[in-house]
Amino acid sequence: MRRREFLVIPARSLGGVLLYTLAREPIRLYAQESPQKGTLRVPLRFFTADEAKIVTAACERIFPADDSGPGATEAGVVIYIDRQLAGPYGRDQYRYTKGPWVQSVAEHGNQDKATPREIYREGIGSLGGFTELPAGEQDGKLHAIEKTAFFQLLRRHTIEGMFSDPLHGGNAEMIGWQLIGYPGPRMSYREEIGQDSGEAWRRKPVSLAESLGHAVSGMEEEQ
Amino acid sequence: MQRLKPVDVVIAGGGWVGLAMAKEIATRTSLSVLVLERGPARRLKDYAAGMDEVDYALRFKMMQNLAEETTTHRHSIGQTAAPIRQYGSFNPGTGVGGAGEHWGGLAYRYLPDQFRLATMLREKHGTRLPADLLVQDWGVTYDELEPYYWQAEQMMGIGGKAGNLRGQIVEGGNPFEGPRSHEFPNPPHKPTWLVSRFNQAARELGYHPFPTPAATLSQTYRNPDGVTRSGCAYCGYCLRYGCMIGAKAQPTNTLLPVLTGRKNFTLRTGCNVRRIAHREGTATGVTYIGESGVEIEQPAHVVILGSWTLNNCRLLLLSKIGEPYDPATGKGTLGRNLTHQVGTATPIFFERPLNAFMGAGALGATLADFDGDRNLDPSMGILRGGQIRVTSGGEAPIGSFGRIPPGETEASWGSAWKKAALKWWDHASSITSEAEHLAYRQNYIDLDPTYTDKFGDPLARLTLDWTDHERRQAEMTIQVQAKVGKAMGARIGNPARRVAGRYSTVEYQSSHVSGGVVAGTSPENSVLNPWMQHWSIPNLWVVGASGFPQNSSGNPTMTILAMAYRSADVMIKRYFKRPGSMA
Numbered sequence: 138m139r140r141r142e143f144l145v146i147p148a149r150s151l152g153g154v155l156l157y158t159l160a161r162e163p164i165r166l167y168a169q170e171s172p173q174k175g176t177l178r179v180p181l182r183f184f185t186a187d188e189a190k191i192v193t194a195a196c197e198r199i200f201p202a203d204d205s206g207p208g209a210t211e212a213g214v215v216i217y218i219d220r221q222l223a224g225p226y227g228r229d230q231y232r233y234t235k236g237p238w239v240q241s242v243a244e245h246g247n248q249d250k251a252t253p254r255e256i257y258r259e260g261i262g263s264l265g266g267f268t269e270l271p272a273g274e275q276d277g278k279l280h281a282i283e284k285t286a287f288f289q290l291l292r293r294h295t296i297e298g299m300f301s302d303p304l305h306g307g308n309a310e311m312i313g314w315q316l317i318g319y320p321g322p323r324m325s326y327r328e329e330i331g332q333d334s335g336e337a338w339r340r341k342p343v344s345l346a347e348s349l350g351h352a353v354s355g356m357e358e359e360q
Numbered sequence: 361m362q363r364l365k366p367v368d369v370v371i372a373g374g375g376w377v378g379l380a381m382a383k384e385i386a387t388r389t390s391l392s393v394l395v396l397e398r399g400p401a402r403r404l405k406d407y408a409a410g411m412d413e414v415d416y417a418l419r420f421k422m423m424q425n426l427a428e429e430t431t432t433h434r435h436s437i438g439q440t441a442a443p444i445r446q447y448g449s450f451n452p453g454t455g456v457g458g459a460g461e462h463w464g465g466l467a468y469r470y471l472p473d474q475f476r477l478a479t480m481l482r483e484k485h486g487t488r489l490p491a492d493l494l495v496q497d498w499g500v501t502y503d504e505l506e507p508y509y510w511q512a513e514q515m516m517g518i519g520g521k522a523g524n525l526r527g528q529i530v531e532g533g534n535p536f537e538g539p540r541s542h543e544f545p546n547p548p549h550k551p552t553w554l555v556s557r558f559n560q561a562a563r564e565l566g567y568h569p570f571p572t573p574a575a576t577l578s579q580t581y582r583n584p585d586g587v588t589r590s591g592c593a594y595c596g597y598c599l600r601y602g603c604m605i606g607a608k609a610q611p612t613n614t615l616l617p618v619l620t621g622r623k624n625f626t627l628r629t630g631c632n633v634r635r636i637a638h639r640e641g642t643a644t645g646v647t648y649i650g651e652s653g654v655e656i657e658q659p660a661h662v663v664i665l666g667s668w669t670l671n672n673c674r675l676l677l678l679s680k681i682g683e684p685y686d687p688a689t690g691k692g693t694l695g696r697n698l699t700h701q702v703g704t705a706t707p708i709f710f711e712r713p714l715n716a717f718m719g720a721g722a723l724g725a726t727l728a729d730f731d732g733d734r735n736l737d738p739s740m741g742i743l744r745g746g747q748i749r750v751t752s753g754g755e756a757p758i759g760s761f762g763r764i765p766p767g768e769t770e771a772s773w774g775s776a777w778k779k780a781a782l783k784w785w786d787h788a789s790s791i792t793s794e795a796e797h798l799a800y801r802q803n804y805i806d807l808d809p810t811y812t813d814k815f816g817d818p819l820a821r822l823t824l825d826w827t828d829h830e831r832r833q834a835e836m837t838i839q840v841q842a843k844v845g846k847a848m849g850a851r852i853g854n855p856a857r858r859v860a861g862r863y864s865t866v867e868y869q870s871s872h873v874s875g876g877v878v879a880g881t882s883p884e885n886s887v888l889n890p891w892m893q894h895w896s897i898p899n900l901w902v903v904g905a906s907g908f909p910q911n912s913s914g915n916p917t918m919t920i921l922a923m924a925y926r927s928a929d930v931m932i933k934r935y936f937k938r939p940g941s942m943a
Contacts, residue, residue, distance in 0.1 A: 199773040205782055226419060233430040233445045235811060241442035244864040245433065248442055276774065292773055300757035301414045317785045319717060319757040322411035324604075325593035326718040331550030337713035337786065345411055353409045356419055 142186045144179040144193075144215065151177065151213050152310025155206065163206040163316070179216055182223030183254065188261050189215050192291070194268045198275050199295045206316045214298030217307030218257075221294065224357030227254045253290060260287025302345045305355045314342040322348050361647065363657045367394045367626075370646055370660035372633040372675065373667035374399075375458025376917065377904045377924045379615040380515075381664055383585075384928035386625040389936060393624060394658065396631040396648055398667075399424075399455030402612050407602035413756035417600045420447050422462040424454040429813040431670055433865050435825040436802060437687060443811045443819065449700070449864065450871045451600070452668045456629060457611040459668065459871055460917070464599035464721030464753060465575035465608050467518045468914035469509050469922075471732045472502035472538040474796075477910060481743060484733070489743075490829070494697055494799040496909045499881040499890030499943075502538045505922045508929070510541055512921035513573075516609035517581035517589065519546035520573035534570040536728045549578045549592070549723045552752040554714055554789055558725050561847035567729045572749060574722035575609040575917075585618045596754020598721030608721065631656075634817060636663055636679040636900065643900040649815065662931075665877075665902045666924075672906040673805045673876030674820040681897065682887055685804050687823070693887045695805040697875035698824055699911035700863075702746060702795035702833045706841035707853025709765045713786045716755040724751035730840055731913050742832050746795025746913035748840050755786075763788035765851045788853075791845055793837035794870055797911040800827060805876040825863045834859035872916050877906040879923075889943030892927045898941045903927050 153165040181189055196209035196218075209215075221227055229252040238250045251259070263282065267275060282288045298307030300314065302322070308314060314321055321342035329338060346352050369385055371378045374397030386393040415421045432441035453459030473480045478496045481489055522540045523533025548571030551559065562569040576592040583589075592607040606613040619625045630651035637644045637657065645659035665672045676682055676694055683692035729735055730745040762772075764780045765788075771777035808821035838855045845852050858867050880886025883895040892907050894900040903924045905916045912919070930942050 200778055201775050203775045203778070205775075205779045208778070230427055231419060231425055231446075233426045233443050233811075235443070237810065239440070239442065241440075242435075242862075244435070244862050244866065245442040245444070246448055246864075246866040247446060279773075295773075296761055297414060297418065297758050300761055302412050304412070305414050314757060317757060317761065317782060322595070322597065324595060326595065327591075327593050329715070330594040330718050330723075331552060333553040333715060335553070335712050338715045338718070345409070348411070349408060353412065355412070356415045356421060 142181040142184065142189075144181055144186065144189045146177050146179070148175055148177045150210055152312050153207070153211065154310070155312060155315040162204065165207055165211065165312075181219050183227060184215070184219050184222075189219065191261050191264050191267050192218060194275065195264065195279060195291060196295045196298070198272065198279055199292055200299055207312050209295050209299060211309065212299050212307055212313045213309040214295050214307050217298030217301055217305050218294045220306045220357045222254050222257060225359055226357065228252055247286070249286065251286070256287050256290055260285065260291070263287075304345060304353050305357065311342040311344060321345075324348060361655045361657050364659070366645070366659035366661065367392045368660065369393045369662045369664060370658055371395045371664040371666050372646060373397065373458065373665065374456045374611070374627060374629070375453065375666065375668070376460040376611050376921055377666035378664070379457075379611040379619065380921055380924045381666060381903060381928050382625060383615045383618050384925065385932065386619060386622055388932050390624060391936065394626045394628065394660070396633055396646070396658070397456050397627065397629045398632040399629065401629045402456045402461065402602065404604070404606055404613060407604040410601050410604065411595065411597045413758050417756060417759060420451060420600070422453055422455065422600065422602065423447065424452045430819060432808040432811050432819050432821045433863070434821070434823055435862055437823055441808055441821045444865045448866045449869045450873050451868070452670070452871065456616070456627065457602075460611045461602045462600050463917060466722045466915040467513070467516065467520070467573040467575045467918050468747070469538060470502070470912040470914070470919050471536070473732055474912045475500055475502050475505070485743070492801045494801050496697075496799070496880050496885055498879055498909060500879075500926070505926060506538070506541055508922035508925040509918060511925050512918055514545050514584050515614055516575045517545050517577050517583055518573050518575055519548050519571075519578035520544040521548050521571050523570055532570065534726070534728050535568050536731060536734060544573065546578050546581055549574055549576070549720060551725065552719065552723065554716070554752050555723065555725045555750060557848045558750040558791070558844065561844050562725070562727050565843065565847055567727045569725045569727045572722050572724040572726045572751065574720065576603075576720040576722055577607045583614065587614055587617050589613060592720045594718050594720055594723070594754070596717050596719045596756070598719070598754050632815075633667070633675065634678065634815060636665070636675060636681060638679065638681060638897060638900070641897055643897050662899045662901070665900075666904060669873045669876060669904060669906040670805065670820045672902050672904055674807070676877060676887070676902070677807050677820070678817055681894070681900070684806055687802050687804055690801065693878070693883070693885065695876050697799040697878045697909050698803045698805050698822060699797040699799055699874045699908070700824065701797050701870050701872050701911050701913070702830045702837070702859050703793070703869040704795075704834045704837045704841065704855060704858065705790045705792040706838055706845055706855040707763060707788060707790045708845040708848065708850035709784060709788050709853060710850055711787070714789060716752065716760065716786055716789060717757075719752035719754035721753050722751065723753065724749055730836065740832055740836055741829070742836055743829065744796040744798065745833065746793045746837055748791060748793050748837060748844065750789065750791050760788070761785055763853070765853055791841040793841065794872070794913055794915075795833040795837055796913045797830065799875060799910040826859050830859050872905065872911060874905040874908040874911045874916065877902045878909040879907040880909060889941065891930050891942040892923060893942055895943075899939060901927055901931070
């Protein structure tokens, strides 16, 4: 058994309600009765605490918080990635993994034996000292590894963690969906379809659990 | 090996084909019918929790697990094939209902000339046809299939607008389609702004757009079997998802309800058929590995293969039924005529938001002005074209994020990229095509010499590549897409040139892989007679797109079902009374 590792973050770094000023500048707020004070200790399933910090920092450069709104940190992208890697996907249980492993032409896609977990472990290893660097130097480090399988995976997972249903651990309080205006999985648009007036149809997002009235478990929870 | 009591009919595969054949035979005769499905059982309520993009669209929850079985691919003989290790160019389904559960519901018929394509091309082009072309006639005509198309459309409640009603061209439908005996069972879906804009632009260009025939119901519908389903709610979770309200026609909400509870019907899940047992020109049943992991022999008087295209072919190869095709000599028929489709897409961008998260898998419009051999300029060197369409299929947030028009930013991550992606999210769509894929001598299926499935059986190996003909088809469809896109007032993105180079297993094309066990006019050129019955084993029937001698444009489901209904009909009317060859 590995030692329990935790992601320790300020509670208020995660989620929130997104409001826009008249000048369309986003402001992130909390509900007044929000219990989110102090720090959160999120148990990690795959990453060590140090690895989680590096991944958090790298995801933040890929999808940064800026004047266009919150980014990967506020969405809890690292929590999404940690759970995906800890589950069957991270172990390549949905991939054909019989040998012989032979490098082939580009049209045959990824023929490497490394699992997503292994790709991350090695990739994070190449980012020693990353969290201490200023943003510009962090970007330089990431540009240098842009073509690697690790970075490609990290970039893809960052987008997934921004906009997945919160049941998977990312998109905390649907901050990613608030950012783009996605209303969440809804049972019906019968009244709205074909009635398009050219306006964006934007509503406070609902999660799948809210839509259904009960919790849903993702494939990452399967063994 | 455990040996079970014989059944009259055993069917491998519980998808559209397997359950349609089972439903016809079990309800119209007293014969005992057993369907063996390798995947899990599924019910409507299982889909309620399924509006989740990560598990369904990114982790392929409804597809076959590639860890257990995949396919290998090489571009030409002499090369070593590599396994398709992760999902890419096609997505075979698993579980009851098969790919019919997670399809998009595009419900086209094929053009009449598709069924006599070899004759038609010879008449038109004579000896100028490429020497490696292996296109052939199906041995069945559109007119013969028409009643079965109609049967399938009624069963599903397809919504659309007829363009050719008993020879009369009708405004608003596809004027180039084959004659229909009836108007569609349901009206088309109401168009979205995107679809209306496509229609308007296409008409301005002199084309003939029509509502894409849709298996997602446009209103509450009761089919001739008495199965009632509700109209589509446009939730947008359609392609790669099962429908939680049963509005999208799926085997589990159309055929299974009729079969459930019948004494002469049994459905066994978790049963992986590995071999067809046969002796002296007669199939004696199948062997399979059940859920407990034990190998079981299931004797049967009639064996029907109704699994996915590649698996139908693989089962015959593994069972050593028929002579494997040899591209060097042209001998053997099993495995030949492997085809896919020539898929292209041109991104289009609009200043206004599209609310593209609303939609249905087949809510769209199509134009067939370049389908078949229509409007093909001889200088292009193209024998067959394809349809052009736009679809408000329902966009989920991960897959739709990051579509940015050319010239906005060079970045693919970081602040500049994020801002551009936020600005253009929900402002992007695409115009797509699936052109016909002709059959060639060099494209075929056999067994891989190296890679095996979880039981140790060889995987199917695809030898498949594009020729310049497909590359020209792709360019033609891309040109039309851009022309229509511009007429829609859209900014045009860089087209997905999936067919520009060599065949790629990486990018999704469609799940419309065809051939390998083709039907035809003689045992010299086909494995099956035009009834989808094995030429040399009359009690073995292989039904599905594995029987298609070449791939048409558009989606194959309705033709698969029409062929299945026709096979079931001849079995019931003639074969069961006097077993033997129907050809």
